Amino acid sequence: MSHDPASQTRITWKPSGPYVIEGPVEIRDNNGDPIEPPPAKIPGQIKLCGCGMSRTKPFCDGSHKR
Numbered sequence: 001m002s003h004d005p006a007s008q009t010r011i012t013w014k015p016s017g018p019y020v021i022e023g024p025v026e027i028r029d030n031n032g033d034p035i036e037p038p039p040a041k042i043p044g045q046i047k048l049c050g051c052g053m054s055r056t057k058p059f060c061d062g063s064h065k066r
């Protein structure tokens with residue numbers, strides 16, 4: 001199994017906040033249909049809600065800050 005760090009997708013867990021995904025990834029719903037992520041502040045970055053309060057699940061909408 002190859003472990004080229006430059007080509008790996010990285011997920012960073014922010015406690016009480018989002019899971020930040022950097023790298024190629026496809027997000028799908030329960031039916032297997034792709035879900036388009038909202039525009040990211042940092043291009044190529046996707047944030048999944050880890051706090052449960054987002055109104056745009058599965059994506060983070062910043063509600064964890066309140």
Ligand code: FES
Pocket residue numbers: 016017018019048049050051052053054059060061062063064065
């Ligand atoms: S982690 Fe940001 S709204 Fe849940």
